[in-house]
Each structure stands twice: as structure tokens, then as C-alpha cells.
Amino acid sequence: MFRFIHAADIHLDSPLRGLESYEDAPVAEIRRAGRRAFDNLIDLAIEEEVRFILLAGDLYDGDWKDYHTGLYFIGRMGRLRQHHIRVFMVSGNHDAASQITRTLQLPDHVGMLSNKRPETVLLEDVGVAIHGQGYASRAVTENLAAGYPQYIPGYFNIGLLHTALTGRQGHEPYAPCTVDDLVQKGYDYWALGHVHCREEVSTDPWIVFPGNLQGRHARETGAKGASLVTVEDGQVTGVVHRELDVLRWQVCSVDLSGCGSMDAVHHQVRQTLEKEQGDADGRVLAVRLVLTGTSPVHAILMDESAHVTESFRSIAAGLGDMWLEKVLFKTQGKETPLHAVGRETPLAGLMTAVEAFDLDPGNLPEQVPEVGALITRLPAELVGGNDPLLPDTPEEMAIFRQEVRELLAGKLIRHWKRP
Secondary structure, eight states, X not given: OEEEEEEBOOOTTOOOTTGGGSXXXXXXXXXXXXXXXXXXXXXXXXXXXXXXXXEESOSSOSSOOOTHHHHHHHHHHHXXXXXXXXXXXXXXXXXXXXXXXXXXXXXXXXXXXOSSSOEEEEETTTTEEEEEOOOSSSOOOSOGGGGSOOOOTTSEEEEEEEOOTTOOTTSOOOSOOOHHHHHTTTOSEEEEESOSSOEEEEETTEEEEOOBSSOOSTTSOSOOEEXXXXXXXTXXXXXXXXXXXXXXXXXXXXXXXXXXXXXXXHHHHHHXXXXXXXXXXXXXXXXXXXXXXXXXXXXXXXXTHHHHHHHHHHHHHHHSSEEEEEEEEOOBOSSOHHHHHOTTSTTHHHHHHHHHOOOOTTTHHHHSHHHHHHHHHSOHHHHTSSSOSSOOSHHHHHHHHHHHHXXXXXXXXXXXXXX
């Protein structure tokens, strides 16, 4: 019997662009999280007395010039060497762009498999054959798995591969292949990387994405870590996800349907955040709050969204080890905006115009010059990132249009009803 750890997508010292735009963001805590999670991986390997660790690509994060990242990695490998734990890895698309990867001298117990062709490493002491190939360039569009050798009889065969398989949302379709491509090789375990969400694609044979080790932003939510694999008599007898993250990103949805006052809203939000804190098992939480439901306080939320957001931030801060990254207002009113003001009132015409208000990301800067001026002042990575100022798909744009209508309608109704 022996154990090994399968991890991927470490992204050591990821730059995490855009954090400085949040005044209250725990920037230092977030930036240290990647290394602390990697330290947890090393501790787990030593505690479980694993025979080896597999790293399935993207150890680093792009073309870095700072060798402190590499020196940190080598230092942690030194700890593993003292416990006779070997490491085998393949480069991923981010590693292929890294100066560190190309020039760093690895210790003799750490093996980087070839980027030119599939390579096989035999571990005679445990009867394991590890097959793998890394990325020679950042964008690999050919099926690398097709070139992997067939299984070697008498060995526990492992395939180490950085791939999107047939495609996964939010990930470039690199090294594409099918599950059948992997199965026909006859391997016992496929250690995959590239997809940041954990997924057990198959259990016969085992084909696993462990997900990334530490969430880096609000699109990488929930528990993160690595897979601890147990092998007995040449068969996988256990694949267990071990949580190793130290800072956890969560999207919390709060249904305000039963809230008839702002006091009730604050109570509901506090209860939700307290539950999330309890589930985090002592980790620092970065929370994106989504308010939903049909509520009588909808107009207040729309009209006073900035003030309400700050009140929620104070709740999160008071709980400790929690940062409220963003609040999204997705609630609805119990009556339509026109019904709320009355169709015969002077405001009805304006409300009709709001209902018909349309937005087009192509001409919005022309319709509202202030938007164009704002966009020119934003950092390039924010405008071109995955969480831009404006949506870039028809579905997202439809939701955005409705949110703008609701915001405008809420403010008009609130001011119309005020004495």
C-alpha cells in the first residue's frame, strides 16, 4: 500500500491584479494565501507519508522575473527531500510563459517531464509508471494524450496531463482530448490539471481534476485543495479531497422575500454571513453577497444601495476574518414600477421611458459620455478581464439592462413617494 498526492494549478505568487481598487481589501492576506496553501500541501505530504506528489501544470503564473518565487519553491522541495518524498510535474500554459520554469535548477528528487514528447518515469520501489508531457508553448492546441504510450503491464500506470478535455467553461481549450482517448491507454489514474474546479470525471479508471490549491478571486469559490490517493494491490482504494486553502472566496445568496423592513434585511444578512463563517472552519472569508427575492424593501435597496452596501460591510467586518468584496442587488418589487406610481400620475411617462430604456455596450459611451470617460481611466486589466465594467454576452447584457431599469425605477419611486 502507498499514497500519493495529486495537485494542480498552484499559480505561485499570482499577481491578483485589481485588488488595490478595493480600499478595504486584505491585499497582503490574499497575496500570501497561495504560499500558505502550498505550505499546507507540503505538511499534508509529510503527515500522510506519501511516496510522491504529482503537480499537473501551472505551478507558476506567467512570465515572472522575480526569482524569489522559484527560491521559495526550491526551499519547500528541500523539506520533502528530507522525508524522501519525490515530486513529478508537467508544465502548463502559464509555466510555458515563465522565465523561472526555463532557468530554475530543480533538485534531483524533483522531475519535470519532457515538453517535447511523452516521457515515462518508472518507480521500481513502488511499481509505478508515470507518463506525461508538458507544454512547450503557452497555447497547445494539439491532442497531447494521443501520443502517450500504452500502459506498462505489471505497473500502476499514471497519466499526468494539463488539459481542458473536451472543454470546460472559463478555461482555454488547450491540449484537447476525450475521455475515450484517456481510457484506451489502459492507465489506472489520470492526474489532470488546468481546470480550477474539482471534478471526478471518471472512477473507472480514475480521471480527476483536483481543482486549484487556493482560490484567487470571486470566480474561484468554495473549498480548494488537492487529492490524496491510496493504492493497494495495484488498485485505487481511495481518492479523498483534502482542503488546503487558507482564504476562501464565497458567493452568498440571501433571499429577502420574507423581509418587510431594513432591520429584517440586516438580520437576514448577518445570519447568512455567520453561517458562512462557521462553515469556513477558521479560514479568512472573501464574500460576494447576492440579494434576491421579491421584497417590499426593494425600492429602498435600489435607492440607497451605496449606504446599504456599507452597512453590510460593517456587519462582515464586525464578525472578524471576513471581507465583503461586493454586493449585487437582484431583488424585485412586489408591484411593477408603473403600478407603484399610478398610470395617471405625471411620473407615469417618465417610468414608461425607464421601462423602455435600452443599453448597447457598443454605443453606450456615445449615449452617456461619462461612461466613455470612465472606461478610458480604468486599468487595462480591469477593462479586458473576466469581470469587466459592462457585460459582453447577450445573456449578461439582458440581466444588466434589467438591473439598470430596476435601479432607476427604485430611485424614482422612492423620491416620488417622499413627502
